[in-house]
Amino acid sequence: MKYNSFSPDKLDFDPIENQKKKRGKKLANLKKNEILKEKGLHKDLSSSSLKIYGSEYFFNYELSWLKFNERVLAEALNPKNKLLERIKFIGIVCSNLDEFFQKRVGGLKRQQLAGVKTLSVDGMSASDQLKEIRQEVLKMIEAYRGCFFNDLVPAMAEKGIKIKAYSELTNYQKKVSDRFFQKQIYPIVTPLAVDESHPFPFISNQSLSFAVELENPRNKEKHFARIKIPANRPRLIQVHRRGNKIILVPIEDLIRVKIDQFFPGMKVISAHMFRVTRNASVEREEEEADDLLETIEDELRERKFSEIVRMELEADMPKHIKKYLLKNLNINWNDVYEMKGTIGLVDAMQISMLSGYPRLKSRSWTPVLHPALKHELDEEAPSFFKIIRDGDFMVHHPYHSFALTTQRFIDEAAKDPKVLAIKQTLYRTSKDSPLMHSLMNAAEEGKQVAVLVEIKARFDEERNITWAQKLENYGVHVAYGIPGLKIHTKVTMVVREEADGLRTYCHLGTGNYHPDTAQLYEDLGLFTCDEVIASDVTDIFNLLTGYAPDQTFEKLMVAPKHLRKQVTELIEFETKEAKEGRPARIIAKMNSMEDPMIIQKLYEASEAGVQIDLLVRGVCRLIPGKPGLSENIKVHSVIGRFLEHSRIFYFSHAEEHLYYIGSADWMHRNLDARVEALTPIEAPKLKKYLQFIISVYLRDNMQRWTLNEDGTYDKVPRPKGTRKVSTHKVLMNHTQDSESPIPMVG
Structure with missing residues (x-):
């Protein structure tokens, strides 16, 4: 036959x-590094500071994913x-x-x-x-x-x-x-x-x-x-x-x-x-x-x-x-x-x-109106910009409505005659995104609109190219990313002319500007007009579209040039505090924990006595609970009806209680090969909300798993007679409770 x-x-x-022609070929990084240095985005990374190696210190990435x-x-x-x-x-x-x-x-x-x-x-x-x-x-x-x-x-x-x-x-x-x-x-x-x-x-x-x-x-x-x-x-x-x-x-x-x-x-x-x-x-x-x-x-x-x-x-x-x-x-x-x-x-x-x-099926969930927008249905409801001026507020998707917060922010900016400019980074969005249509309408109205479209977003390249071309056809200034880096940060800025001059309003999030996934992915977003943060966001856009080799940032931690160093310094500060006998604490929530040098720093912090909890949905290469190495580190993973996607970082920092949110995991690619930004959460009430949701995760006895020293995971048992704590149910109930004592407005 x-x-x-x-x-x-x-x-x-x-x-x-x-592929055979490429066998054994070394990638030429010289030209890429020259471009990144010129734009101020080059990060010299040396692995010489990594003192540990082997299976006794790290889990395998691929097997951890499985x-x-x-x-x-x-x-x-x-x-x-x-x-x-x-x-x-x-x-x-x-x-x-x-x-x-x-x-x-x-x-x-x-x-x-x-x-x-x-x-x-x-x-x-x-x-x-x-x-x-x-x-x-x-x-x-x-x-x-x-x-x-x-x-x-x-x-x-x-x-x-x-x-x-x-x-x-x-x-x-x-x-x-x-x-x-x-x-x-x-x-x-x-x-x-x-x-x-x-x-x-x-x-x-x-x-x-x-x-x-x-x-x-x-x-x-x-x-x-x-x-x-x-x-x-x-x-x-x-x-x-x-x-x-x-x-x-x-x-x-x-x-x-x-x-x-x-x-x-x-x-x-x-x-x-x-x-x-x-x-x-x-x-x-x-x-x-x-x-x-x-x-x-x-x-x-x-x-x-x-x-x-x-x-x-x-x-x-x-x-x-x-x-x-x-x-x-x-x-x-x-x-x-x-x-x-x-x-x-x-x-x-x-x-x-x-x-x-x-x-x-599970009971259906309809995202609720954010408390900051409680006057939304009134005939004389304040503008979105007035609400932000009254104080920073944070949205938590899918518990809060994406359409009535993030989408409304862009819609209102597009229609408001006082808005002069809108800038946004775009990593992923839906096939027929209302946000993109609002940006196109804003450009038609004569506003300055700039969108940094990441056309290297895996499996979304074709869609992003299509959107980039549509945006350009409507007069939007489109940048296609940077050779050698992905623009992964999720930021939007709106410049508005007001009685006392120009004011910049910002949204900094952990998730994509994607109305569909906002119904399924758990994410956080900060709305603020803080002048320092606004200045930092402006500098990020200038950095991405122009040349700024000496760019620094006052509040935001920005990758690839600064974020690794700043995160390392925060871990080292906790280590020093513990060595000197003072309370020291780190809690970090992310999608993946992979970077060897950050893991090494966490091991050092654990040996010094720092209490560390890591909430890692997916891959974790760090080995927790190992005597003489990571006895003070616990790794948790919450799996349920919503996909955990937000990144939250907490450092006790001599009782200053520092909180950051953003789009960066502790992975090499996020720290060294992507443009990322972590923003501080400074309003006391918003800090309290982050403290609340972290406590829910760490108390969960229905959806939480813990990682063992041998790489296996155990589902956290619920002791007989104790109350059920299911993260997603608790947070759904919380956002529906208009009398909740935990605020979401700064």
Whole structure:
């Protein structure tokens, strides 16, 4: 049996050959560093100050990430959670794995391909990490698929949600399915045969496909074909609904049953599903680029054809078909994950969104009006700018409405004739962002509008390029970022002409200006017209759009030039206090804790007696509770219905009680390779609010996990007879309580 093989030379662009040319090549940083020095953004970073190395000091980054996904999976495994919420978490686990393979595994494979011998800070080579990852992922696959098929599918059936094969349907339901196939599937599916005139087809990232083996009855010749399952049709087709009883048929089952219709005159021997994941970690040499926008567009094109880092397939696929796929897709057996039954459970998210089952979901949440805006519904409500002038206030999403705070701030600025200029950084936003339309309207009204669009935001590059071009068409001044750095800080400034002169109003946040994720991500944002902070924000924009090699900041801690040094000094201050017998305390909440030198400083602080609590949602490379190293450090992780995303940093600082919020984790990339800003929270009432929410996290006995010295996590138990403390429920109740004693206004 022979199938015509795909020939790489028939592609205009050959990613494999392109990668081979780059093997062993060292990135030239000279030009990049010259650019950054000229703009005042260069940060000399030496690892010579790192005195520790190896697995006794650091957890592995990739394996720590997989531990995070295990905690997400635990939400699906938890029978106390609502049924459709558990199914949602199955979808999240699979979506997380998709991104992990594209970014993290893809990066390791690039290292392996380039022959990089450097070990990770915990002492593992790229090959070692890939082996460990495979073992952990195999266990995770078994766990989430066992949960879905053995627990959740039968539980759904009991509640009236049944997933059936075509053969199990009634005659009427089959007619409904047949009609859907003829009208909605058959016209858009294109079977791709492989023969002398048809090379092996390109398989796009994360697409579901059938590998079809055919036989010509006339001459008994075997042929291969691929059918791509259309991604623009629902994965589960509704063929019956009455009340709360629903019957769903997987689209792949319907196509499999009807597959002979695509090949009249041929005999279908077998049809089995497979799915590929491609590397999104492609090499970018932006420091050598004349046009950064063109470089990113080239990268997007390269990514479409990048190497495959994972293939999922049905375990009962014939072995010779598996070998054929691996050969033509240039895949190693170690990158194949075989599964019994259907694949691609990321689409389980579709089930979780079924309407009509409120009892199977968590109670719905509608963000509330912020207390500072309590006069919002009055006919003579004060302007947003008047409210900010009355005192700093802080919003906490998704508990407070994004539309009535951050969105309103931009809307009002766009319409206000006294506003002269609006400037904003944009890392990610929605497909049809109201904020972007407000900025375009402001430019049409003659205001000076400048937006720093980060076109290197992973997986949002194409959307950001589109927005940048739309903004430019409306007269907005658009900057596309800086070679060698990402602009990750989330800041907006509005300059307004008032009776006593110009005044600058600012929003500094921890999350993106994204109205959709603001409903799901937990984030903080400060509104202020503090003159010093406003001056610092103005300097950030001048720094990013111009040249300011000696730029300093009075209140904000700004990366990459200053933030690492300032954070290090704050940790060292607590260390000194502890050594001198005075109270010393550090609490830090972030997404990831990775930077080796910051970890080293925290170890030193712990040995001196500083009490340290780290609230880390995801990756944590620091080892807590180790005798003689980190006995005074505890690491917590809160996982639940909202994605913890805010960054909060507290230092007791000789009882000054310093609080900062911002978009920077304690990671190398945030401290040294991104433009970031942490802003101090100075109003006593706002400090009290931050103290309150931190205390809720640290008291949580429903959603909180603690990290052990051996790298495992334990769910914090609730002692019998004690009150339940669930972070997200407590904060939802708090924001709904108009009589709450904890303020959110300075």
